[in-house]
Amino acid sequence: MPTREEVLAELSKVKGPDLQGDIVSLGLVSDVFISDGRVIFSITVPAERAQELEPMRQAAEKVVGKLPGVEKVLAALTSERQGGAGAKAPPPVRPAPAAVDMGSVPPPMQRRAVPAAPEQSAKPGVPGVKAIIAVASGKGGVGKSTTTCNLALALQANGLKVGVLDADIYGPSIPRLFRVSGRPEPVSGRILKPLEGYGIKVMSMGFLVEEETPMIWRGPMVISAITQMLREVAWGELDVLVVDMPPGTGDAQLTMAQNVPLAGAVIVSTPQDLALIDARKGLNMFRRVDVPLLGIVENMSYFLCPDCGGRHDIFGHGGARAEAEKLGVPFLGEVPLDMAIRVNSDAGTPVTVTDPDGAHAAIYRDIATKVWAEVQRNREDGQRAAPRIVIES
Ligand code: ADP
Numbered sequence: 001m002p003t004r005e006e007v008l009a010e011l012s013k014v015k016g017p018d019l020q021g022d023i024v025s026l027g028l029v030s031d032v033f034i035s036d037g038r039v040i041f042s043i044t045v046p047a048e049r050a051q052e053l054e055p056m057r058q059a060a061e062k063v064v065g066k067l068p069g070v071e072k073v074l075a076a077l078t079s080e081r082q083g084g085a086g087a088k089a090p091p092p093v094r095p096a097p098a099a100v101d102m103g104s105v106p107p108p109m110q111r112r113a114v115p116a117a118p119e120q121s122a123k124p125g126v127p128g129v130k131a132i133i134a135v136a137s138g139k140g141g142v143g144k145s146t147t148t149c150n151l152a153l154a155l156q157a158n159g160l161k162v163g164v165l166d167a168d169i170y171g172p173s174i175p176r177l178f179r180v181s182g183r184p185e186p187v188s189g190r191i192l193k194p195l196e197g198y199g200i201k202v203m204s205m206g207f208l209v210e211e212e213t214p215m216i217w218r219g220p221m222v223i224s225a226i227t228q229m230l231r232e233v234a235w236g237e238l239d240v241l242v243v244d245m246p247p248g249t250g251d252a253q254l255t256m257a258q259n260v261p262l263a264g265a266v267i268v269s270t271p272q273d274l275a276l277i278d279a280r281k282g283l284n285m286f287r288r289v290d291v292p293l294l295g296i297v298e299n300m301s302y303f304l305c306p307d308c309g310g311r312h313d314i315f316g317h318g319g320a321r322a323e324a325e326k327l328g329v330p331f332l333g334e335v336p337l338d339m340a341i342r343v344n345s346d347a348g349t350p351v352t353v354t355d356p357d358g359a360h361a362a363i364y365r366d367i368a369t370k371v372w373a374e375v376q377r378n379r380e381d382g383q384r385a386a387p388r389i390v391i392e393s
Pocket residue numbers: 137139140141142143144145146147173247299300335336337338339341342343345346
């Protein structure tokens with residue numbers, strides 16, 4: 001592994017913004033953390049120039065990536081949070097109530113008005129599945145799938161029956177995270193039996209195509225793939241189906257948000273401002289289609305150094321909490337950047353099941369408790385807003 005000095009020496013070859021000086025002597029590089037083949041640092045830039053300076057970030061990752069012993073480099077652009085850093089936030093809005101569960105009462109006998117969220121309640125649900133939650137992020141690599149996996153296991157640890165739908169068709173990682181492989185068998189007609197990992201029913205495009213197969217998805221294909229995985233799978237009775245969304249705010253997300261009665265969305269973000277700008281886009285997309293926001297998880301929130309035991313806020317910890325408060329969305333919790341989380345996730349032995357008494361599992365269970373409380377609260381609000389009209393026959 002290279003030393004910090006060696007990393008900085010490489011980084012000093014990267015020119016600063018406007019090609020003046022280099023990023024190290026301009027004082028733009030944060031603390032550098034090196035652990036387990038990974039080098040992590042951030043570069044401070046003005047928020048409004050983030051996009052334009054992306055090549056600079058990539059150049060920094062590239063030079064460090066060439067050092068012997070480096071497996072992965074994570075360079076993030078951060079900006080000082082000074083008023084106008086980033087897009088203007090919309091005013092806080094109360095989340096819309098979730099879709100009303102019609103329960104077992106035959107529809108003709110009972111009609112409910114749900115004035116606050118007519119679009120959500122009009123969408124057909126998935127039989128047997130009481131609530132569907134989307135886990136989303138504005139961009140890739142922030143730990144969305146890792147959060148989906150551990151959140152699902154934590155919901156299960158809290159006593160719920162849980163399924164996971166991997167809608168991240170561009171990079172399905174749920175099979176690896178749950179350590180499940182194989183092909184789903186048909187149960188009847190087109191309906192497939194989901195696979196199972198750690199007691200959780202799992203469906204993923206990763207089961208249907210080879211991992212290395214390059215997939216070119218066009219809008220309508222994305223829509224039909226996700227719809228099939230949702231509706232043509234024998235999910236059985238579930239309290240909650242957790243959906244790992246593809247990163248970003250493209251077709252797939254909109255389809256889910258528009259066609260599925262989502263009980264809500266959890267947004268995963270890293271704390272740095274620029275990631276939050278992306279996260280905000282995700283958040284606003286769900287708001288536009290009236291999907292309740294269950295809250296924001298700050299992943300890779302702080303770094304606990306395995307060597308010195310010290311806590312380091314490399315990405316500017318606390319950004320997501322501040323953002324959540326500003327947007328009037330619940331803040332669900334902070335997950336540290338920890339090699340144990342990465343190693344276990346990548347090995348298919350997620351911390352929530354392999355170390356249930358550990359600190360990380362406790363964090364995920366706490367997040368799960370808050371998510372579920374939010375789902376219930378929305379549901380109760382929805383029912384209050386929805387006077388029951390019983391038509392006597
Ligand atoms: P996304 O779904 O947003 O693309 P992943 O969940 O695949 O992100 O995570 C990207 C990488 O970061 C993976 O190697 C994962 O193990 C790692 N990772 C995610 N969360 C953490 C964390 N809290 N600490 C350490 N590594 C993490």
